Amino acid sequence: xxxxxxxxxxxxxxxxxxxxxxxxxxxxxxxxxxxxxxxxxxxxxxxxxxxxxxxxxxxxxxxxxxxxxxxxxxxxxxxxxxxxxxxxxxxxxxxxxxxxxxxxxxxxxxxxxxxxxxxxxxxxxxxxxxxxxxxxxxxxxxxxxxxxxxxxxxxxxxxxxxxxxxxxxxxxxxxxxxxxxxxxxxxxxxxxxxxxxxxxxxxxxxxxxxxxxxxxxxxxxxxxxxxx
Amino acid sequence: xxxxxxxxxxxxxxxxxxxxxxxxxxxxxxxxxxxxxxxxxxxxxxxxxxxxxxxxxxxxxxxxxxxxxxxxxxxxxxxxxxxxxxxxxxxxxxxxxxxxxxxxxxxxxxxxxxxxxxxxxxxxxxxxxxxxxxxxxxxxxxxxxxxxxxxxxxxxxxxxxxxxxxxxxxxxxxxxxxxxxxxxxxxxxxxxxxxxxxxxxxxxxxxxxxxxxxxxxxxxxxxxxxxx
Numbered sequence: 001x002x003x004x005x006x007x008x009x010x011x012x013x014x015x016x017x018x019x020x021x022x023x024x025x026x027x028x029x030x031x032x033x034x035x036x037x038x039x040x041x042x043x044x045x046x047x048x049x050x051x052x053x054x055x056x057x058x059x060x061x062x063x064x065x066x067x068x069x070x071x072x073x074x075x076x077x078x079x080x081x082x083x084x085x086x087x088x089x090x091x092x093x094x095x096x097x098x099x100x101x102x103x104x105x106x107x108x109x110x111x112x113x114x115x116x117x118x119x120x121x122x123x124x125x126x127x128x129x130x131x132x133x134x135x136x137x138x139x140x141x142x143x144x145x146x147x148x149x150x151x152x153x154x155x156x157x158x159x160x161x162x163x164x165x166x167x168x169x170x171x172x173x174x175x176x177x178x179x180x181x182x183x184x185x186x187x188x189x190x191x192x193x194x195x196x197x198x199x200x201x202x203x204x205x206x207x208x209x210x211x212x213x214x215x216x217x218x219x220x221x222x223x224x225x226x227x228x
Numbered sequence: 229x230x231x232x233x234x235x236x237x238x239x240x241x242x243x244x245x246x247x248x249x250x251x252x253x254x255x256x257x258x259x260x261x262x263x264x265x266x267x268x269x270x271x272x273x274x275x276x277x278x279x280x281x282x283x284x285x286x287x288x289x290x291x292x293x294x295x296x297x298x299x300x301x302x303x304x305x306x307x308x309x310x311x312x313x314x315x316x317x318x319x320x321x322x323x324x325x326x327x328x329x330x331x332x333x334x335x336x337x338x339x340x341x342x343x344x345x346x347x348x349x350x351x352x353x354x355x356x357x358x359x360x361x362x363x364x365x366x367x368x369x370x371x372x373x374x375x376x377x378x379x380x381x382x383x384x385x386x387x388x389x390x391x392x393x394x395x396x397x398x399x400x401x402x403x404x405x406x407x408x409x410x411x412x413x414x415x416x417x418x419x420x421x422x423x424x425x426x427x428x429x430x431x432x433x434x435x436x437x438x439x440x441x442x443x444x445x446x447x448x449x450x451x452x453x454x455x456x
Contacts, residue, residue: 009237010279012309012320051238051318055309079307079322081240081283090279092240094307094320 013093014055015046015133016063016074017140020102021157025122026173027102028137030129031066031109032117037087038130042121044137046093047113059096067118068108072098077140085132097140099157124176144174163201163209164188241321242283243274243361244291244302245368248330249385253350254401255330256365258357259294259337260345265315266358270349272365274321275341287324295346296336300326306367313360325368327385352404372402391429391437392416 018029030042045066049058056074064070074096081092107118121127123141126134154170168184188194195215200208246257258270273294277286284302292298302324309320335346349355351369354362382398396412416422423443428436 010240010277012238012240049238049309052311054311055307055320058309076306078304079283081277081286081322083280083282092283092322094309 009090011089011091012049013046013091014049014059014062015044015093015095015136016059017044017077017095017097017137018063018067018069018072019097019099019123019140019144019157020120021170021173022102022120024169024173026124026176027120028123028126028140029067029069029107030119030121031115032119033130034111034114034116041130042119042127043130044095044133045115045118049094055094056096059094065110066113066115068110069105072100072105074098077136077143080132080136080139082132093136095136095140097143099144101157101159141174161197161199161211161213163211165209167194167212237318239317239319240277241274241319242277242287242290243272243321243323243364244287245272245305245323245325245365246291246295246297246300247325247327247351247368247372247385248348249398249401250330250348252397252401254352254404255348256351256354256368257295257297257335258347258349259343260347261358262339262342262344269358270347270355271358272323272361273343273346277322283322284324287322293338294341294343296338297333300328300333302326305364305371308360308364308367310360321364323364323368325371327372329385329387369402389425389427389439389441391439393437395422395440 020027020029029045031045033039033041033043045063047058047062047066049055053061055076059074059076060070063072063074075098077095077097079092079094083090085091085093102120109115109118123137126137128134129137154167154174157170158166164185167188168179168181171184172179193215194212197211197213199211201211202208248255248257257273259273261267261269261271273291275286275290275294277283281289283304287302287304288298291300291302303326305323305325307320307322311318313319313321330348337343337346351365354365356362357365382395382402385398386394392413395416396407396409399412400407421443422440425439425441427439429439430436
């Protein structure tokens, strides 16, 4: 194995963490590695960045090549630079993430990409992962939870119109904890982020529930509008 | 000048953006470059990361070497990877930032570090900078403003106890806009982030103003506490 005296250069990869809510669980998209190191292990889709490409473009390209997922907005998460994170080399990874509706995408595998499978996995019940990918996913969850407290990011995981129960469920899945229903409703209804619609869920065995959507005016917050 | 065919490897730097409020202005710490490229230009303090060091440690080391500033908490901001950002090479920079009280630090220059001066500059009145550093500073301001809407980050720029006028001034400096005093006070006083103290500013020519501090219980927000 190389020591640091032998490693001559930095290398850069990007890893792309994609979350969704599927089967009432928070899930993350993983690929199964065909080659060493960590052959047969699940990993976050990722790859080396080309010298001539921007980081954002690299993340989109690699996601598309490894999973066939494209047309989604990726946000840069964090750059991980522990010198020991990658066996035998100095590889820094710039991680990106996104929250999506799994119905919106179609997965497929390209074996020439060193991948044998691509699959959603429950975030709170992960298999052993390659590299420091468990740590990267944990960091993503932490970031998502922090932003949940202050920004209505849950909208990225929900359909355009949703009930308060569905909204609460998405928060509970991200936080991995049960919330008090009355307290939650009070907070989100006074938070000025929801638009109450004049529509209800279809009549079925349950009482119809009112539908809501996110208030775009609040979401596209201009500089300082909160205080003006 | 090298073309991309000639550039063989990635290189990684870190750049550290430090903001403060000084003389009633939002200011950023800059260094004057002794060497090419951009000799004589002001720049964000930065430098190359060593193969064996973690990114966070590199940022602290470089800040200390270039400016003598240490003992501050740096937060990773963003990794900039435009292939054309650094003349003649492929250099990706992982930027860090912090908001500090300028009284807390003592600047000094080490000429062996390729620096001739280190100085605070008004953020809204910058000289021409090296590389893409103007863009990096603009990104930092944008990030700071976004977080201001949702998190009480202004506390990092204020003394432990402050008046509502001082608090409003810090927001106005970060946002670069005047705010309505009554609306601002209403928002911050109902936002549950302030602790009203039983202390006032010293008696002088002005009417004494009540002092406040930030509510640590709210700041150290546990997971989901906002909803529980």
